[in-house]
Amino acid sequence: MTRRCEETIVRIYPDDEMKTPMHMSMGQEAVAVGVCRALGNNGDVVASYRSHATYLAQTEDHGSFFGELHGRVNGTADGKSGSMHLADIPKGMLGSTGIVAAGIPVAVGAAFANKQNSPGRIAAAFFGDGATDEGVFWESLNVSCAMGLPMMFVCEDNDLAVHTRKSHRQGFNSLVEVVKKYRCSVYEDDTNDVESIYAMTRSAIAQIIAMGTPAFLNVKTYRYLEPCGTTMDSDAPYRRAEEDAYWKGRDCVALQRARLLANGLAEKDVVAVENEINAAILASVAAAKAAAHPTPQQLYYGVFYEAP
Amino acid sequence: MANTHNERLKRLIYQTLLIRRIEERVIELYPSDKIQSPVHLSIGQEPVAVGLCEPMTARDVLFTTYRGHAYYVAKGGKLPELMAELYGRKGGVSGGKAGSMHLAAPEVGMMGSSAVVASTIPHAVGAALAAKVRGDKQAIITIFGDGAIEEGVYHESLNFASLHKLPVLFVCENNALAVHTPLRERQAFDIVTHAKAYNINTTVIEDGNDLIKIADTSAKLLESLRSGGGPEWLMIKTYRYKEHVGPGDDFDSGYRSRAEMEKWLATDPLYRWADLVKEMEADVKSEIDRAVAFAEASPAPGLADLLTDVE
Amino acid sequence: MTHQAQPTALSYREALFKAMHDAMALPNTLVFGQGVNDHKGIFGTTTGLGEKFGKNRMIEVPLAEEGVTGICIGAALNGAYPINIHIRADFVLLAMNQIINLAAKYKYMFGGLFDVPMLVRLVIGRSWGQGAQHSQSLQSLFAHIPGLRVIMPASSGAIVDSYAHAVQHHRGPVISLEHRLMYDLTFERDHEPTVLGKTPFSQRRVRKGNDVTVVSTSIMSLEARRAADWLADRGVSCDVIDLHCVSHIDANVIMESVGRTGRLLVADTSWQPYGVGAEICRIVCERDPGALKAPVVTLGMAAAPCPTAKSLEDIYYPNLTTLTDSIAKLVRGKADHGIELPHERSMADVYKRFKGPF
Numbered sequence: 001m002t003r004r005c006e007e008t009i010v011r012i013y014p015d016d017e018m019k020t021p022m023h024m025s026m027g028q029e030a031v032a033v034g035v036c037r038a039l040g041n042n043g044d045v046v047a048s049y050r051s052h053a054t055y056l057a058q059t060e061d062h063g064s065f066f067g068e069l070h071g072r073v074n075g076t077a078d079g080k081s082g083s084m085h086l087a088d089i090p091k092g093m094l095g096s097t098g099i100v101a102a103g104i105p106v107a108v109g110a111a112f113a114n115k116q117n118s119p120g121r122i123a124a125a126f127f128g129d130g131a132t133d134e135g136v137f138w139e140s141l142n143v144s145c146a147m148g149l150p151m152m153f154v155c156e157d158n159d160l161a162v163h164t165r166k167s168h169r170q171g172f173n174s175l176v177e178v179v180k181k182y183r184c185s186v187y188e189d190d191t192n193d194v195e196s197i198y199a200m201t202r203s204a205i206a207q208i209i210a211m212g213t214p215a216f217l218n219v220k221t222y223r224y225l226e227p228c229g230t231t232m233d234s235d236a237p238y239r240r241a242e243e244d245a246y247w248k249g250r251d252c253v254a255l256q257r258a259r260l261l262a263n264g265l266a267e268k269d270v271v272a273v274e275n276e277i278n279a280a281i282l283a284s285v286a287a288a289k290a291a292a293h294p295t296p297q298q299l300y301y302g303v304f305y306e307a308p
Numbered sequence: 309m310a311n312t313h314n315e316r317l318k319r320l321i322y323q324t325l326l327i328r329r330i331e332e333r334v335i336e337l338y339p340s341d342k343i344q345s346p347v348h349l350s351i352g353q354e355p356v357a358v359g360l361c362e363p364m365t366a367r368d369v370l371f372t373t374y375r376g377h378a379y380y381v382a383k384g385g386k387l388p389e390l391m392a393e394l395y396g397r398k399g400g401v402s403g404g405k406a407g408s409m410h411l412a413a414p415e416v417g418m419m420g421s422s423a424v425v426a427s428t429i430p431h432a433v434g435a436a437l438a439a440k441v442r443g444d445k446q447a448i449i450t451i452f453g454d455g456a457i458e459e460g461v462y463h464e465s466l467n468f469a470s471l472h473k474l475p476v477l478f479v480c481e482n483n484a485l486a487v488h489t490p491l492r493e494r495q496a497f498d499i500v501t502h503a504k505a506y507n508i509n510t511t512v513i514e515d516g517n518d519l520i521k522i523a524d525t526s527a528k529l530l531e532s533l534r535s536g537g538g539p540e541w542l543m544i545k546t547y548r549y550k551e552h553v554g555p556g557d558d559f560d561s562g563y564r565s566r567a568e569m570e571k572w573l574a575t576d577p578l579y580r581w582a583d584l585v586k587e588m589e590a591d592v593k594s595e596i597d598r599a600v601a602f603a604e605a606s607p608a609p610g611l612a613d614l615l616t617d618v619e
Numbered sequence: 620m621t622h623q624a625q626p627t628a629l630s631y632r633e634a635l636f637k638a639m640h641d642a643m644a645l646p647n648t649l650v651f652g653q654g655v656n657d658h659k660g661i662f663g664t665t666t667g668l669g670e671k672f673g674k675n676r677m678i679e680v681p682l683a684e685e686g687v688t689g690i691c692i693g694a695a696l697n698g699a700y701p702i703n704i705h706i707r708a709d710f711v712l713l714a715m716n717q718i719i720n721l722a723a724k725y726k727y728m729f730g731g732l733f734d735v736p737m738l739v740r741l742v743i744g745r746s747w748g749q750g751a752q753h754s755q756s757l758q759s760l761f762a763h764i765p766g767l768r769v770i771m772p773a774s775s776g777a778i779v780d781s782y783a784h785a786v787q788h789h790r791g792p793v794i795s796l797e798h799r800l801m802y803d804l805t806f807e808r809d810h811e812p813t814v815l816g817k818t819p820f821s822q823r824r825v826r827k828g829n830d831v832t833v834v835s836t837s838i839m840s841l842e843a844r845r846a847a848d849w850l851a852d853r854g855v856s857c858d859v860i861d862l863h864c865v866s867h868i869d870a871n872v873i874m875e876s877v878g879r880t881g882r883l884l885v886a887d888t889s890w891q892p893y894g895v896g897a898e899i900c901r902i903v904c905e906r907d908p909g910a911l912k913a914p915v916v917t918l919g920m921a922a923a924p925c926p927t928a929k930s931l932e933d934i935y936y937p938n939l940t941t942l943t944d945s946i947a948k949l950v951r952g953k954a955d956h957g958i959e960l961p962h963e964r965s966m967a968d969v970y971k972r973f974k975g976p977f
């Protein structure tokens with residue numbers, strides 16, 4: 001569903017009806033879907049600006065998703081947020097932010113609140129490998145480990161911050177080796193397989209609850225499209241052809257489709273599900289286009305706290 | 309040989325004593341309100357500063373913190389200017405605008421100290437970068453407390469220094485306290501293996517009273533920086549005798565015990581070499597008297613100084 | 620990008636490239652930024668300079684805004700001239716400790732023992748859905764702090780001259796806010812505003828007039844010029860002053876103009892409370908409020924975070940129509956001033972060849 005939503009964006013973005021910078025998840029969907037499904041209804045998540053997959057996996061709501069991208073009143077925030085700030089608090093999607101790493105401490109705060117108020121509920125922060133360059137990531141890690149919070153750090157490790165590889169940004173050999181120095185459990189995945197990520201997350205959750213300490217998940221993944229925007233940039237100098245081929249050869253959606261067929265599902269049943277998804281997405285896009293633009297009065301709504 | 313060893317030890321003890329007695333003079337003067345500036349005393353920790361600075365030249369650049377009196381003196385800053393600065397007088401090293409927390413003496417390589425925890429760590433990294441780009445064999449040293457390690461900027465600095473193999477020595481003055489909070493309540497990681505995971509050589513000195521060991525280690529590490537060996541990381545365990553800020557003792561306040569201090573007193577060089585100290589007291593006293601007299605005589609800055617050096 | 624000896628016209632982007640090139644030609648310059656050496660080269664303003672001058676001086680940095688700003692300060696203290704680039708001004712908020720607590724105070728706090736010469740380039744994003752965290756115009760925040768020099772170059776000439784002055788002569792930290800919408804605009808050398816002072820950091824006169832003083836910043840200076848041109852054909856003569864340096868304002872320039880016109884409008888790129896408009900009013904009120912024949916008018920962003928939806932964004936920012944209308948009202952003293960207005964819904968539509976995503 002996430003993939004199809006983004007494919008739809010790629011198709012209709014050039015129409016210029018969605019005037020918002022798109023940071024696409026394409027290629028990386030397995031991380032969000034695997035983790036969010038494992039959390040079920042018992043998790044709060046905070047995403048980065050590359051939040052489409054996280055939002056869709058956590059809420060399964062592409063109606064408000066397309067509304068927001070179109071800047072319409074049926075969006076997640078009446079069109080005020082756009083692609084970088086998707087949120088749905090009741091569904092445990094606590095927000096996404098255009099400032100790298102800024103959501104991480106927010107998730108730690110949610111974990112703190114959950115520890116007090118909702119035992120068993122876990123907060124997860126999604127972020128890229130670039131976000132771990134920021135001091136606030138290390139502050140958040142230290143605080144949540146020192147306080148023993150039910151917190152899950154999910155690093156979507158695509159080796160890139162915009163166009164810069166980890167080797168040009170990191171003075172250490174391996175992030176997980178540094179993180180292992182903290183009082184938390186560390187998990188790694190390099191399969192791009194949503195079920196494997198799901199299973200790993202389930203063990204991490206069990207560990208968090210049993211030990212009362214955070215977990216750090218490092219999931220290797222690969223971004224298909226340009227860092228910001230909806231086109232392929234396979235020819236850009238920072239790309240590596242063999243890497244591109246390697247990851248596209250283990251595309252997470254293709255992988256899962258093949259598994260479903262291998263498990264005995266009929267091709268026509270899979271196609272039926274795909275068609276259902278496509279039709280639902282088209283309906284969402286149509287609804288978004290038909291929805292009203294926000295009114296001028298809405299410009300000032302929500303700036304300050306207003307007593308109910 | 310024994311004699312030169314003695315000379316060296318004497319020099320180190322003299323400096324340690326000088327710093328101790330200066331700060332004790334500050335304590336003595338404090339009730340008079342002549343020093344109107346928060347003082348973070350280093351009493352108990354002086355050997356760390358003295359040992360580290362022994363092998364440094366004036367070209368080696370040092371960045372330190374609000375707990376900076378000891379480094380100012382050990383790096384070679386002038387005493388009268390120090391006293392006048394604490395007094396807030398024109399004759400102070402910064403004309404009274406700095407006070408105790410922002411000591412500096414650029415002519416001997418003591419850069420500006422800052423009251424914001426961890427904020428000078430990246431300065432050292434930047435200075436090391438400039439030195440490296442210039443091809444200059446300068447060594448750059450940054451001093452910080454164990455509390456500074458919790459700040460994100462510490463991690464950013466370590467990462468950058470390691471990535472670019474910069475000639476910077478990170479020194480953690482570990483008194484196991486940030487204000488009144490012990491290390492174990494604040495840190496969920498072992499700081500030594502953590503620094504090592506950044507591909508930085510680490511060294512630990514368990515006894516922050518061992519002047520010679522600190523000085524020898526410092527010499528070795530600075531030499532490694534100068535020969536292009538990349539960053540070094542050193543932790544020295546030490547103990548602060550006085551309260552976090554201010555002139556008093558605080559063993560009755562509940563967060564620590566006097567017994568802890570007594571353990572450290574056992575190796576305190578000023579007690580261990582009490583006979584040497586005795587011989588030096590008179591010289592030290594007269595040096596400090598001169599500095600205090602200079603401060604007392606120095607005029608207060610006024611309106612004409614208020615808006616100078618803003619930009 | 621070709622550059623002749625003395626081009627007669629230069630785009631803002633080319634001017635930035637030239638400024639970076641000329642700075643790097645000096646051996647002690649270090650440029651720091653995320654993406655300075657990638658194929659996009661900070662919107663083309665650093666492209667190829669790493670290859671030409673060395674990547675040890677054109678430095679690709681991790682995402683560590685506070686750390687890198689501190690590194691710039693340390694490098695400056697040790698003889699380098701650092702230039703730190705943030706592709707959005709919003710990201711520098713992570714470095715406020717180093718900028719405000721350290722860089723701005725380093726000279727004064729140590730009684731003049733040190734200088735921290737450095738340039739921080741901040742790009743203001745606007746339009747096309749940049750949203751609340753990629754669009755802020757933070758000049759007032761910086762200009763509030765003693766020790767910082769804050770400029771908002773509004774032409775290619777302003778870039779070239781001011782950056783050369785910063786790098787070669789100025790000994791303190793300079794914060795420069797560049798406007799993303801100007802990058803593709805070309806500025807003719809013969810149409811550069813007149814510098815009203817001794818250094819390139821001085822205020823500039825965009826157009827001389829007698830009916831109303833318009834003080835503007837950054838891209839609003841271009842809008843003010845367009846509004847003034849429009850109104851000149853309709854009998855209103857505007858004195859347009861591009862503030863350029865918002866932290867150091869020559870009160871005489873403002874007072875001389877207001878003294879002639881008796882009317883003042885301030886058009887800024889940011890929020891009004893505690894902003895540039897408020898500061899200009901302070902200058903006038905403290906000196907000669909009697910010079911004003913009518914209440915002051917200020918324009919800026921609506922007092923809300925920036926919304927993403929185009930329909931809201933268009934009313935969030937002032938545009939040529941609202942600016943022209945405000946000037947006409949002020950000069951004629953009534954809402955139905957009878958002056959024809961230009962029709963333009965969104966400034967971004969005009970300035971852009973800019974069409975997302977960044």
Ligand SMILES: Cc1ncc(C[n+]2csc(CCOP(=O)(O)OP(=O)(O)O)c2C)c(N)n1
Nearest residue numbers: 050098099100128129130131160161162710
């Ligand atoms: C504080 C901050 N600095 C810089 C940026 C510009 N920026 C946006 S995305 C990005 C790269 C982040 O890389 P990573 O965290 O690995 O996430 P990815 O885009 O690979 O998912 C950068 C530098 C920003 N948005 N926020």
Ligand SMILES: Cc1ncc(C[n+]2csc(CCOP(=O)(O)OP(=O)(O)O)c2C)c(N)n1
Nearest residue numbers: 375423424425453454455456483485486487
């Ligand atoms: C950024 C910042 N946060 C908090 C403080 C208040 N503060 C001053 S000293 C200190 C403790 C620092 O501990 P440590 O780094 O171990 O140094 P020590 O005082 O033990 O030498 C704190 C929290 C500060 N000055 N700056």
Ligand SMILES: [Mg+2]
Nearest residue numbers: 453454485486
């Ligand atoms: Mg401490």
